[in-house]
Amino acid sequence: MTDNVTGSSPPARSTGRRRGDGIFRSMTTGSSLVIVVSIGLIGLFLLIQAVPSLQANTINFFTSAEWSTGDVGNLAFGIRDLLVVTVLSSLLALAIAMPIAMGIALFLTHYLPPKIAQPFAYVIDLLAAVPSIVFGLWGAKVLGPSLEPIATFLNENLSWIPLFSDGNVSLSGGGNIFTAGIVLAIMILPIITAVSREVFRQTPAMQIEGALALGATRWEMIRTTVLPFGRSGYIAGSMLGLGRALGETVAVLIILRSASSSSTFSFFDGGYTFASKIASAAPEFSEPLSTGAYIAAGLVLFVFTFAVNALARYIAGRGKAKAS
Amino acid sequence: MAKRFDIKDLNIYYGKFHAVSSVNLAVPPRNVTAFIGPSGCGKSTVLRSLNRMHEVAPGARVEGKVLLDGEDIYASTVDPVEVRRTIGMVFQRPNPFPTMSIRDNVVAGLKLAGVKNKKKLDEVAERSLRGANLWNEVKDRLDRPGGGLSGGQQQRLCIARAIAVQPDVLLMDEPCSALDPISTLAIEDLITELKKDFTIVIVTHNMQQAARVSDQTAFFNLLGVGQPGQLIEVDDTEKIFSNPSQKATEDYISGRFG
Ligand SMILES: Nc1ncnc2c1ncn2[C@@H]1O[C@H](COP(=O)(O)OP(=O)(O)OP(=O)(O)O)[C@@H](O)[C@H]1O
Ligand SMILES: [Mg+2]
Numbered sequence: 001m002t003d004n005v006t007g008s009s010p011p012a013r014s015t016g017r018r019r020g021d022g023i024f025r026s027m028t029t030g031s032s033l034v035i036v037v038s039i040g041l042i043g044l045f046l047l048i049q050a051v052p053s054l055q056a057n058t059i060n061f062f063t064s065a066e067w068s069t070g071d072v073g074n075l076a077f078g079i080r081d082l083l084v085v086t087v088l089s090s091l092l093a094l095a096i097a098m099p100i101a102m103g104i105a106l107f108l109t110h111y112l113p114p115k116i117a118q119p120f121a122y123v124i125d126l127l128a129a130v131p132s133i134v135f136g137l138w139g140a141k142v143l144g145p146s147l148e149p150i151a152t153f154l155n156e157n158l159s160w161i162p163l164f165s166d167g168n169v170s171l172s173g174g175g176n177i178f179t180a181g182i183v184l185a186i187m188i189l190p191i192i193t194a195v196s197r198e199v200f201r202q203t204p205a206m207q208i209e210g211a212l213a214l215g216a217t218r219w220e221m222i223r224t225t226v227l228p229f230g231r232s233g234y235i236a237g238s239m240l241g242l243g244r245a246l247g248e249t250v251a252v253l254i255i256l257r258s259a260s261s262s263s264t265f266s267f268f269d270g271g272y273t274f275a276s277k278i279a280s281a282a283p284e285f286s287e288p289l290s291t292g293a294y295i296a297a298g299l300v301l302f303v304f305t306f307a308v309n310a311l312a313r314y315i316a317g318r319g320k321a322k323a324s
Numbered sequence: 325m326a327k328r329f330d331i332k333d334l335n336i337y338y339g340k341f342h343a344v345s346s347v348n349l350a351v352p353p354r355n356v357t358a359f360i361g362p363s364g365c366g367k368s369t370v371l372r373s374l375n376r377m378h379e380v381a382p383g384a385r386v387e388g389k390v391l392l393d394g395e396d397i398y399a400s401t402v403d404p405v406e407v408r409r410t411i412g413m414v415f416q417r418p419n420p421f422p423t424m425s426i427r428d429n430v431v432a433g434l435k436l437a438g439v440k441n442k443k444k445l446d447e448v449a450e451r452s453l454r455g456a457n458l459w460n461e462v463k464d465r466l467d468r469p470g471g472g473l474s475g476g477q478q479q480r481l482c483i484a485r486a487i488a489v490q491p492d493v494l495l496m497d498e499p500c501s502a503l504d505p506i507s508t509l510a511i512e513d514l515i516t517e518l519k520k521d522f523t524i525v526i527v528t529h530n531m532q533q534a535a536r537v538s539d540q541t542a543f544f545n546l547l548g549v550g551q552p553g554q555l556i557e558v559d560d561t562e563k564i565f566s567n568p569s570q571k572a573t574e575d576y577i578s579g580r581f582g
Binding site: 210224225 | 375405408412421423482485489
């Protein structure tokens with residue numbers, strides 16, 4: 001400060017600004033701490049409630065598919081099938097929704113003129129406003145039955161692929177993972193599309209022009225500029241969608257038929273996901289030990305969703321590091 | 325290679341806006357033509373209509389003819405993508421593909437044209453980088469992303485990318501305006517080199533640069549706000565800068581302007 005020839009006012013101003021920075025920094029640190037702490041507390045709550053039941057469990061929690069929590073003296077619960085059904089339905093949803101969302105987002109941002117793209121985008125966003133109970137009813141009463149012939153066809157012709165082999169519920173009515181996955185795909189389509197649309201739109205015009213000037217067709221331009229630029233955002237959007245699919249409760253609960261035997265790792269299985277299993281038992285949450293079994297399942301879903309998000313962040317971050 | 329342009333009665337529009345009116349201009353092969361003129365007079369617009377980049381803007385269109393060695397690039401049978409493959413363009417701001425490696429940036433145009441042979445691609449990458457005076461600086465990091473170079477290096481990378489496909493013509497829109505004097509000189513030298521093989525059209529706001537690198541200079545002007553830009557005169561660079569035939573040209577190059 002001694003070599004500051006312009007007098008004392010600039011340093012004074014900069015201290016003032018530094019104080020503002022300080023306040024702002026403590027506010028942001030504070031609020032992120034609140035979020036981290038509440039997430040930690042939720043995890044802790046789940047853990048505390050789950051531990052006694054896990055201790056009383058008579059079978060392996062991770063590898064067995066049985067679920068009987070009625071008799072508190074003889075608890076037997078395992079999450080294998082819950083995990084299988086959750087993962088299969090969510091991955092099917094993602095596999096269907098990701099390419100469609102990318103197609104729609106590219107179409108809206110780089111093919112359609114903005115005047116037409118705007119209302120079109122609005123309609124897709126509206127899908128996000130449909131309550132999941134409506135999706136569930138539609139899936140169970142309309143889509144499921146009408147998918148039955150397709151499911152039967154796949155089952156008859158592709159049954160050598162384990163995913164399309166006979167499931168543990170009847171194909172009639174379509175109360176299986178196949179239907180649930182498709183309904184979930186429609187439910188997560190808007191979020192993936194919206195995020196992808198935003199990142200694809202932000203591709204620098206300079207780069208687009210560079211590709212076109214080299215004689216790229218529109219698709220080649222998209223491949224060389226829009227996709228590399230939007231890659232990490234697209235993945236992040238898809239993971240938001242996956243998070244939603246993993247945790248979706250009521251639609252899946254209505255669609256999936258309950259099965260009497262355990263999962264066969266097929267799309268034509270019925271059964272429960274983590275979320276739908278917990279919701280199905282909600283009316284009977286009076287006995288702490290049996291409730292704890294469901295809470296343990298919830299804890300696994302919680303950790304699983306967290307891990308998926310961390311993985312997505314890692315992938316997206318790696319893409320960005322490469323880009324810079 | 326190195327073809328000539330004959331621009332006949334070219335009128336250029338952005339939707340209803342008439343941006344440039346009736347340009348008539350001949351660009352000889354193996355020759356540098358400079359476009360000069362005040363901001364907004366339509367230099368970039370004319371340049372971009374020479375490789376059909378103009379029509380990328382919504383509602384943009386042209387009337388008139390642009391003959392490349394006698395063939396109208398605006399004929400209905402001509403695919404704009406093909407036109408852009410044979411007429412290279414370098415932009416004001418360097419725009420390499422940031423995630424692509426330096427090498428892949430250079431051969432991006434060839435890959436688009438379907439060349440797959442790795443040996444050939446490597447050869448072309450080296451030749452083009454040497455041609456753009458960049459080889460020595462990047463030869464040890466060809467696999468690093470193009471976005472990691474300095475601005476001047478990026479611009480030379482873009483030039484390498486443009487010449488890799490052996491275009492008939494090279495269009496440059498203020499290629500040095502974002503660069504320091506040293507990089508600018510490097511690129512001016514490069515233009516003089518490239519002139520041996522390519523037909524070059526360059527837009528510049530820098531009079532000295534136009535005088536240094538070009539053989540012929542075209543002066544564009546605006547007669548008034550909202551009026552279309554016009555080509556006032558075109559002549560040998562020496563003549564334009566010593567003894568222009570139009571008063572407006574003289575006023576502009578001597579700095580006595582508007
Ligand atoms: N994409 C566009 N849409 C509508 N009008 C445009 C567009 N690009 C340019 N124009 C208009 O066309 C006219 C000519 O612009 P152009 O960019 O060709 O000028 P220029 O001579 O290159 O100027 P500068 O020296 O500042 O680069 C200007 O009036 C400009 O506003
Ligand atoms: Mg310009």
